[in-house]
Amino acid sequence: MNAVGRVEPARSHIAPAAWAALAGAVALALGLASSVGTNVAVGLAILVTAGAATMLNPAVMLVILAASVYLEILSVGGVSISRLLAPVALLFITFEWLRARAALRPAMPLAFVAAYSTWALASLLWTVSPSDTVTLLASLCIALIYMASFAMLTNSAATLRRVLYVLAGASLIVGAISLASVAGITSFSQDLQAGRAQGGVGDPNFFANVQLVAFPLVLALAAETKREWVRLGLYGVALIAVASILSTLSRGGLIALVVVLAIVPFLRSRSLLGTPRHKAVVLIFLAAGLVALFSRPTFRAEVTARATSIFVSSSGDSSSNSGSGRTEIWKAARHAIDDHPLLGVGYGAFPTVSTEYLLNTPGIDPVAFTARPIEAHSTAIGTTAEIGVIGLALFVAMVLATGVFLRRTARRAFSAGADFAGRVANALILSLVGWALSSLFIETETSRPLWIIIGLALALPQLIPRGAPSSRTAAS
Numbered sequence: 001m002n003a004v005g006r007v008e009p010a011r012s013h014i015a016p017a018a019w020a021a022l023a024g025a026v027a028l029a030l031g032l033a034s035s036v037g038t039n040v041a042v043g044l045a046i047l048v049t050a051g052a053a054t055m056l057n058p059a060v061m062l063v064i065l066a067a068s069v070y071l072e073i074l075s076v077g078g079v080s081i082s083r084l085l086a087p088v089a090l091l092f093i094t095f096e097w098l099r100a101r102a103a104l105r106p107a108m109p110l111a112f113v114a115a116y117s118t119w120a121l122a123s124l125l126w127t128v129s130p131s132d133t134v135t136l137l138a139s140l141c142i143a144l145i146y147m148a149s150f151a152m153l154t155n156s157a158a159t160l161r162r163v164l165y166v167l168a169g170a171s172l173i174v175g176a177i178s179l180a181s182v183a184g185i186t187s188f189s190q191d192l193q194a195g196r197a198q199g200g201v202g203d204p205n206f207f208a209n210v211q212l213v214a215f216p217l218v219l220a221l222a223a224e225t226k227r228e229w230v231r232l233g234l235y236g237v238a239l240i241a242v243a244s245i246l247s248t249l250s251r252g253g254l255i256a257l258v259v260v261l262a263i264v265p266f267l268r269s270r271s272l273l274g275t276p277r278h279k280a281v282v283l284i285f286l287a288a289g290l291v292a293l294f295s296r297p298t299f300r301a302e303v304t305a306r307a308t309s310i311f312v313s314s315s316g317d318s319s320s321n322s323g324s325g326r327t328e329i330w331k332a333a334r335h336a337i338d339d340h341p342l343l344g345v346g347y348g349a350f351p352t353v354s355t356e357y358l359l360n361t362p363g364i365d366p367v368a369f370t371a372r373p374i375e376a377h378s379t380a381i382g383t384t385a386e387i388g389v390i391g392l393a394l395f396v397a398m399v400l401a402t403g404v405f406l407r408r409t410a411r412r413a414f415s416a417g418a419d420f421a422g423r424v425a426n427a428l429i430l431s432l433v434g435w436a437l438s439s440l441f442i443e444t445e446t447s448r449p450l451w452i453i454i455g456l457a458l459a460l461p462q463l464i465p466r467g468a469p470s471s472r473t474a475a476s
Contacts, residue, residue, distance in 0.1 A: 063162055065448075072206075092149075102152035103152060104458070109454055112394060123391075132351065133346045139348075147458075150456050154462070160459075160463065171214040179240065179244055205252060211245045216434070220272055224274075224423070238282070252437065270414070271410070342388045346387075347386050354374045378443065379442065399436060402457050406457050421464055424460065425460050
């Protein structure tokens with residue numbers, strides 16, 4: 001432990017002979033896995049690589065987890081990359097905790113995380129579909145592992161910088177490829193869905209959600225760097241993130257982006273962007289970029305049409321992807337809420353009963369909606385339908401507690417001179433706002449970005465020197 005009370009990163013002290021023996025064992029395991037199937041071998045190779053790299057430097061695990069958020073479209077034998085990485089991360093943070101090199105410190109958000117998770121687990125007692133509930137609980141477990149990893153392993157400003165640079169790099173690469181695909185420059189067909197960019201996430205709305213979380217963090221990182229060319233490059237990354245959000249044509253993404261961009265000019269320079277000069281450059285970058293984007297008639301028409309269709313149906317379009325189609329699904333979900341107001345139908349179980357409610361809710365044309373089970377397409381409405389108003393209250397309390405905790409951490413950090421931690425805390429608040437608004441149109445209760453935000457929120461107090469005012473004192 002160093003002078004400011006942070007846990008120093010672990011270092012590998014494994015002897016060369018041990019590494020040789022381990023390499024031989026791994027090679028044998030990969031050979032046996034190959035005999036079972038290529039997918040098994042690839043999955044094992046990913047796990048071994050992640051595990052070995054993490055043994056050399058614990059911060060590597062955070063880098064891998066951060067990058068994986070942009071690569072959910074990748075899978076091995078039908079198993080997404082985050083599901084492959086989660087067991088490795090769990091084993092490692094457990095190992096570090098047992099060695100007293102990492103800890104999950106009590107905090108207000110953590111109490112609500114525990115309450116929400118417990119209530120979701122309890123819904124197994126009344127769910128209408130145990131299998132669907134177990135599936136979403138498994139996703140929640142992975143999300144909790146992501147949260148715990150970032151909370152326990154982000155133990156220095158250097159580690160946090162690495163994580164943010166990886167997020168910035170992933171945002172740049174995936175965002176640029178998405179924009180190129182939309183423009184027809186590349187033929188990366190997996191990146192498009194009806195002309196909408198979906199990045200490496202596999203869905204335009206979720207890709208917009210991820211980019212909204214990354215955008216403020218890129219700005220906070222730019223304020224930290226001392227090199228002008230790096231700072232300008234990061235401003236470019238932020239602009240590409242904005243452009244890629246627009247290219248998703250995500251209704252929730254558009255609403256969230258407008259709000260976030262409207263907030264940025266009113267923030268104090270020091271709180272996020274560094275100096276007044278840096279703030280001016282950021283605003284010029286964003287303004288010039290948006291003007292250039294909307295100078296293209298086709299792009300302007302697509303974004304405008306998508307925005308105006310949020311609550312107005314396109315002609316002849318009653319699908320679940322239209323604005324009015326989503327409101328039809330919400331009607332069915334509200335019908336389910338009326339039937340099960342306190343407990344809901346069970347965590348993750350609404351799709352099982354969605355067809356029934358779409359058929360039996362007055363004012364809904366069931367023809368376009370009964371082909372398959374469908375989600376509620378709103379985190380707030382879906383959560384209420386599945387675990388009742390009690391579950392919604394716990395979920396909202398968890399999100400709000402995280403925001404309050406981040407605000408108090410930012411004030412404490414700035415008063416202690418830890419400006420980087422303060423800017424990241426403020427950036428995470430903006431990320432949380434972007435996530436929350438875009439989640440009005442999709443279900444993201446177990447999506448990794450939210451839980452990374454919570455994890456980083458729990459970790460930031462470790463980066464503030466000892467002797468700084470407490471959160472309560474700084475907030476007063």
